[in-house]
Amino acid sequence: MKNQYKVLVALVLAHLLVLGAWAQPVQNKPSNCDINKDGESPVNLKGDFCNNKYELKFDLGRGATKMECEIHKYDKEDEQKYVNVTVGFKNPNTSITVKANNTVYSFLQFHFHNASEHAIGGNKDSMEVHFVFKNLEKGKEKDKLVCGILIKADGRDNTFFEPVLNALKQTLAGNHPELEINLSDLGGKMGLDKYMNTYYNYNGSLTSPPFSTDVNWFVSANKLTISKRQLEDFKKLIYKYENGKRYRIGIDRKIHELDGRPIRKK
Numbered sequence: 001m002k003n004q005y006k007v008l009v010a011l012v013l014a015h016l017l018v019l020g021a022w023a024q025p026v027q028n029k030p031s032n033c034d035i036n037k038d039g040e041s042p043v044n045l046k047g048d049f050c051n052n053k054y055e056l057k058f059d060l061g062r063g064a065t066k067m068e069c070e071i072h073k074y075d076k077e078d079e080q081k082y083v084n085v086t087v088g089f090k091n092p093n094t095s096i097t098v099k100a101n102n103t104v105y106s107f108l109q110f111h112f113h114n115a116s117e118h119a120i121g122g123n124k125d126s127m128e129v130h131f132v133f134k135n136l137e138k139g140k141e142k143d144k145l146v147c148g149i150l151i152k153a154d155g156r157d158n159t160f161f162e163p164v165l166n167a168l169k170q171t172l173a174g175n176h177p178e179l180e181i182n183l184s185d186l187g188g189k190m191g192l193d194k195y196m197n198t199y200y201n202y203n204g205s206l207t208s209p210p211f212s213t214d215v216n217w218f219v220s221a222n223k224l225t226i227s228k229r230q231l232e233d234f235k236k237l238i239y240k241y242e243n244g245k246r247y248r249i250g251i252d253r254k255i256h257e258l259d260g261r262p263i264r265k266k
């Protein structure tokens with residue numbers, strides 16, 4: 001009886017060991033997680049991800065601010081030839097900051113791309129918005145931090161995007177409208193802090209000249225939505241002339257290889 005009892009205990013233990021082994025998550029941490037290497041953007045965000053190493057803390061300020069609207073010329077076929085790649089708003093505003101661990105970055109401008117520049121798991125979306133921040137303490141960390149949010153055109157009209165579109169249309173008509181932005185909308189309607197609660201992070205570059213590889217990139221895993229009509233309206237703003245003819249073009253730089261750079265995921 002005693003031996004049979006021992007066998008039974010051994011069998012139960014063996015089962016528990018096997019079950020325990022199954023219950024353990026497979027550690028699939030990539031081998032390049034500690035590599036600190038620079039490279040170009042955008043990239044395809046896929047594969048095995050490394051652990052997040054940053055805590056982002058946004059301070060979006062209070063009240064409203066006026067922003068200037070700009071539309072830049074763009075030549076997709078010859079990257080070096082174009083003046084700039086984006087439509088955007090410039091108004092250096094030090095009251096808006098983001099802190100990545102201990103480094104403070106100050107808000108410079110935001111702008112849009114069509115189609116999205118980054119791909120997630122190989123899939124691009126209709127558009128992408130970039131919030132560009134600059135490092136206030138030179139020599140520490142990267143010079144810039146950019147937050148990117150991919151935009152799907154399968155929702156209702158986005159109430160933040162609508163006045164932006166109107167200001168861009170006026171700019172194209174030769175006017176210089178100032179756009180009043182409610183700072184809380186950058187967080188609420190544009191998702192700047194809210195949508196950045198889950199993201200992909202990697203070392204990358206500016207996606208327009210001078211393409212400098214000094215950017216700490218954070219691409220949200222959440223997506224904003226606009227309506228199909230708003231997407232079509234935006235596309236009408238982006239074109240180039242060739243031999244007297246007007247062509248509609250995209251403003252998204254081609255995907256670049258990671259070439260060993262790790263992607264961290266929160």
Ligand SMILES: [Zn+2]
Nearest residue numbers: 086113130207
């Ligand atoms: Zn951009």
